[in-house]
Amino acid sequence: MAPWSGITADEMRLLETTFWSAGGSRHAMAEQLGFSKSKANALIAGLVDQGLLAEAGLQRSSGGRRAENLQLHAGLGVLVGIDIGATSLDVAVLRPDLTLLAQHDEPADVREGPAVVLARVRVLMRELLERCGYGARDVLGIGIGVPGPVNFEIGQLVNPPLMPAWDSFSIRDYLREDYAAPVFVDNDVNLMALGELWRLKRSLNNFLVIKIGTGIGCGIVCHGEVYRGAAGSAGDVGHICVDQDGPRCHCGNVGCVEAMAAGPAITRMAVQAAEAGESAMLAECLRVHGRIDAVDVGQASRAGDTAANGIIQRAGNLIGQMLASVVNFFNPSHVFIGGGITRIGPLFLAAVRQSVYQRSLALSTRHLEIQYTPLGVQGGLVGAGVLAMHETLKVRGVAP
Amino acid sequence: MAPWSGITADEMRLLETTFWSAGGSRHAMAEQLGFSKSKANALIAGLVDQGLLAEAGLQRSSGGRRAENLQLHAGLGVLVGIDIGATSLDVAVLRPDLTLLAQHDEPADVREGPAVVLARVRVLMRELLERCGYGARDVLGIGIGVPGPVNFEIGQLVNPPLMPAWDSFSIRDYLREDYAAPVFVDNDVNLMALGELWRLKRSLNNFLVIKIGTGIGCGIVCHGEVYRGAAGSAGDVGHICVDQDGPRCHCGNVGCVEAMAAGPAITRMAVQAAEAGESAMLAECLRVHGRIDAVDVGQASRAGDTAANGIIQRAGNLIGQMLASVVNFFNPSHVFIGGGITRIGPLFLAAVRQSVYQRSLALSTRHLEIQYTPLGVQGGLVGAGVLAMHETLKVRGVAP
Known part of the structure; x- marks a missing residue:
């Protein structure tokens, strides 16, 4: 596709800043870019003329004056x-x-x-x-x-x-x-x-997003940019070893956190508990639906089922153990956890936190926040x- | 200290590029900065006048023409x-x-x-x-x-x-x-x-430097810049757990790689081997010097001592196990190992490599190079x- 004709580097920076600051005022944007008010106004006028930028709605600024919000043109x-x-x-x-x-x-x-x-x-x-x-x-x-x-x-x-x-x-x-x-x-x-x-409008520079579902993966933001690694495989944390005597993983190694604590492992532990007669609730679920998934384990846990609580605690602790290594190495300000696992509920998050705070160095966790992804399934x-x-x-x- | 007066942003970029490209030609530098030849020449002339830049020696360019090298002014x-x-x-x-x-x-x-x-x-x-x-x-x-x-x-x-x-x-x-x-x-x-x-003239963007001596630490280069973490503690890999049943570390946790494989741990294993009669060479060293350090273990290993070889293999494998987690997470192009441990010799490096290649994902290690730091003790x-x-x-x- 052809480039937009005649876009200058400054106009480009303004378009990018508009996108990333999601409806910011022209004043805030000019300041962020180090442009004078008049330079910013001229650039904006040009981009509006070209149909690339739109002035959208009005925002009451702190001084009572109205400053126009900018956004990329819907057209x-x-x-x-x-x-x-x-x-x-x-x-x-x-x-x-x-x-x-x-x-x-x-x-x-x-x-x-x-x-x-x-x-x-x-x-x-x-x-x-x-x-x-x-x-x-x-x-x-x-x-x-x-x-x-x-x-x-x-x-x-x-x-x-x-x-x-x-x-x-x-x-x-x-x-x-x-x-x-x-x-x-x-x-x-x-x-x-x-x-x-994008949601954070780039206000955090160094954080991680862990997705836990069928597998376990990690997105890395470093110096304010997504970091993909030398070969594109950065964040492949599912195969970090958390137990030298653990079960064999499909990757060939033993004790990978993915094999021991991701969705399928939680299901497997739940079926074992149901079949061993350790949980009437999980056994009932298995009888009715023919299967148990992570959401069922979460429901049983919220209803006070001891076996379900134990499974969630164990999975959370193992993932926390993996995260502790990653936190020691990367010292992020935030870890956001997303994926299917979030439907299990707060006990899982508590188990992860406990394990990380226990195993990571004090300096790395002093200001560390661990929470579910604010954007959730979206x-x-x-x-x-x-x-x-x-x-x-x-x-x-x-x-x- | 006062800033140099009247330095423009372009001049600044030229000074920085001169420093980082360590004696590059003016042509190469202009190209790197996206400056035209005439613009670069004018900027350079100004900086030479101000006593900030010097033209140093001559470098035969590929075309047979001589291009002046630039460096920061010794004055x-x-x-x-x-x-x-x-x-x-x-x-x-x-x-x-x-x-x-x-x-x-x-x-x-x-x-x-x-x-x-x-x-x-x-x-x-x-x-x-x-x-x-x-x-x-x-x-x-x-x-x-x-x-x-x-x-x-x-x-x-x-x-x-x-x-x-x-x-x-x-x-x-x-x-x-x-x-x-x-x-x-x-x-x-x-x-x-x-x-x-700096030695690499910024030709690699994503690599790690591991220092192993009394402790174990890691320097991280990400997106071409040193990454220090949210609280300045990034790279604190010495307390990554490599054995849930390992000995207690001074940090309070068990099985930290530093407690099991850094200099003091190698010394401790060597003294144990000497005292248990497993190595005549290490016992002799202990008798004569009253102590054994990592260099002695390296010497005994090179002389064919089985116990010394075992100690080095074990330390290298444990460090490789820690590195495998880090490599899965960060996917660096290179890992450079430095610090006192390098004096042990090539067997240690071989043990580290073996362990990383076995435990990390194939995609992360396909082009991974693990070697001792080229700058060494300097x-x-x-x-x-x-x-x-x-x-x-x-x-x-x-x-x-």
Whole structure:
């Protein structure tokens, strides 16, 4: 797609700042960029003329005067955010300021491979766009999260353990058949980190997002930017060893935290407790539904079931043990925990905290906050939208 | 100290690039900065006039034409680099381009507290400066490394476990009595990372430096900058747990890698082996010297001593186990190992590698290189010089 013509570096910085400061006043933005009031006003006027920036609503400033809020112009087009999980598929259409226009989620099985999953993505994209009155040509940028390691530059998965059929498949090329807009692919946890970074308006520079579901992954924000590592596999914390005598993991090693404390491990422990007669509640759940998942364990725990509490405590402690190593190494200001595990409830979070505070150094935990992700289940989609807009600004704003 | 008068942002970038590219040609530097040839030439001429930049020697370029090398002007003054270890003290005087002018190292005990150690630093600084014909007023910047966590902004140690008497002591204020030059204090391993970053001319963006001596610490380079963490304690990997049933560490937890595999642990294992009659060589060493240190274990190993080999293998494997967690999380391109442990020899490095490659994910280790620090024992001092010059440029180059 052609770059916007004649955009200067200063105009570009203003567009980026507008996006990241989500509806800030022109005064605050000029200050942040170190522009004089008159320079900022001239730049803004030019960008409004070009249809890239809009003055939106009015905000009562502290001095009683009204300062105009700025946002990226809705006429620029729409973004599509796609969050492909191991067992779910979320698609959304968003405005350039990330206002949600339409959204759909459904169960999916990523192991069915890219042909099946992406065919469904294609259908959902068309339907959702139509529902908001848009066509393929209105799409400004597409952001996609996938549950595996991604080579970000070329937009391909690299040796993804949960989805081997996707190895080296080009999602970008696949969607190019329908859309002229640029397509960006990233790891799902990196997108959650990007989403939180946007929500925080970049007010935190060094934090982690841990996603716990079928697997365990970590998004890293360092020096105010998402950090992907030398080969795109940074944050692969699921295979950190927490017990030298632990069970064997599908990766070949023993005692990986993912094998001992992620969703499937919690389910396995619950089924064992039910079958061993340790919990009437879990046994009843198994009898009625034929299975027990993490949410059931959380429900039993809230109802006072001792076995369920023990399982949650154990999983939380193991994840806390892994996190303690990571906190000693990285010294983040915040750790946000997201993914399916959050539906278990507060006991899990308490167990994680206890374990981290006990095992990490005092200096690293003195100001550390550990909490569930504020964006919750929307984190992946918001992150996909941030990826789409942020990267589109980069590729469209500069001459090739 | 007053900022250099009238330095523009572009001139500043040119000075910084000159320092970091260590004697690069004006052509290469202009290209790196995106300056036109004529703009670069004008800027350089101005900086040469101001006595900040010098054209040094000639470098035959690929086309057969001669391109002038640039370096920071020697007339700017000298840097002092100080590397305070747990048991040693190194002081050096360096040119702005980090050419070593004078150096002295001696044993020291950091536990004696700042009054004793810094009084000695003060004497050594004066002596070394005199030896090169300089006085206090010629000092441009001072960089100091200390073996504990540092609040970098205020230049103070925070709860340092190895040197409690230094807690909240202001090294900066102490040296201000003698020197008008700015004083910068950082953790010793961060300085090793900074030193390697400078040696590499910033050609690697994401790597780690592990220092193993009395303790174990890690310097982190992320997105091309040293990363210090939210509270300045990033890289505190010595207390990562590698054995849930391991011995108790001075930090209160059990199985910390530092308690099981750093210098004192190696010495302890060697004494045990000597006393248990498992090694004639180590027993002889203990008899003659009354002690065994890591170098002795290395010598015995090279002479084929089985017990010594076992000790080194065990220490290397435990450190590799800790590193495997860190590599899974951070996915660095390189891990450089430095500190006293390097004197043990190649067997230790082999054991570390074996353990990391076995325990880390394939994607994280596919292009990972693990080696001893190229700067070796000079790493801390070079890093102190880099800190002094880099930060001095920052504070002197901009109006307050």
